[in-house]
């Protein structure tokens with residue numbers, strides 16, 4: 001159990017006037033959570049303080065060797081006014097897995113959840129009231145030791161910031177175009193693909209920029225060895241409905257184990273769908289697109305929620321999905337996930353964790 005000291009900001013920022021124009025991760029609130037780690041002492045000095053820049057030595061390990069990991073979560077304002085989280089234990093455990101791979105000391109699950117809840121409660125007035133918007137939560141840990149030797153830092157900072165946000169994609173819930181990346185790779189066995197380390201995202205930016213220039217929302221990554229099998233999109237996992245079955249890449253080290261991915265798989269199985277977590281070749285997906293058996297394609301992610309895909313472009317080939325519309329199963333998943341998150345439908349899975357009254 002953390003002893004969290006709270007220092008309130010002397011003046012509060014104005015809240016966004018129009019919650020339909022929040023964008024994603026652009027506006028930050030009045031406070032942040034901080035806690036430091038020192039080897040020999042452990043995590044200490046848990047506190048909520050006014051949101052402010054860090055002062056860091058230019059020789060900090062994180063700037064040079066990217067020893068850093070993060071999480072992504074949301075707080076929702078339910079229709080009955082409760083401010084609530086979605087499966088925070090899954091994020092806490094995933095952060096521990098990321099920490100372990102990056103040689104960063106872990107934070108106990110209960111402490112992580114306590115820290116998130118404490119900050120959300122302090123910032124509860126920032127949780128948007130508008131449907132489709134939420135308070136995006138970004139916990140992250142970075143190495144703070146000073147020196148240029150490549151080694152695990154003996155000191156770290158854990159910080160949580162929160163941002164009232166709308167849809168991740170400019171398209172909102174409208175279907176997006178995805179470019180299947182054939183040159184660059186995101187992950188390979190033994191590397192860090194299953195973690196949320198900043199380096200994975202840094203390595204993905206070039207392909208993302210090139211795809212955006214061509215009018216695509218994002219790239220779909222293929223496996224890093226043969227560039228043959230579909231893996232994930234970087235900001236979301238991806239699922240393909242082919243002849244009534246759902247296919248998605250397995251989480252065997254190169255794919256991020258998404259909390260939304262896992263939740264959608266559980267819902268789909270409850271609804272009687274067969275979900276196949278296996279490597280599927282992009283050539284087979286494109287073939288299904290041409291022979292009419294590729295019924296729906298959608299991404300799943302905390303930021304992306306459930307995002308329909310209307311087009312896949314691979315080399316010189318393209319397939320169009322569901323006539324550019326949101327497929328019925330994609331819509332049902334979106335409605336069920338957001339229905340639970342916004343307290344419009346009962347949570348019979350025990351996934352919702354209330355924080356406070358809004």
Ligand code: COI
Nearest residue numbers: 072073235301302303304
């Ligand atoms: C999330 O979905 O929370 C993520 O961290 C993905 C990020 C690229 C926005």
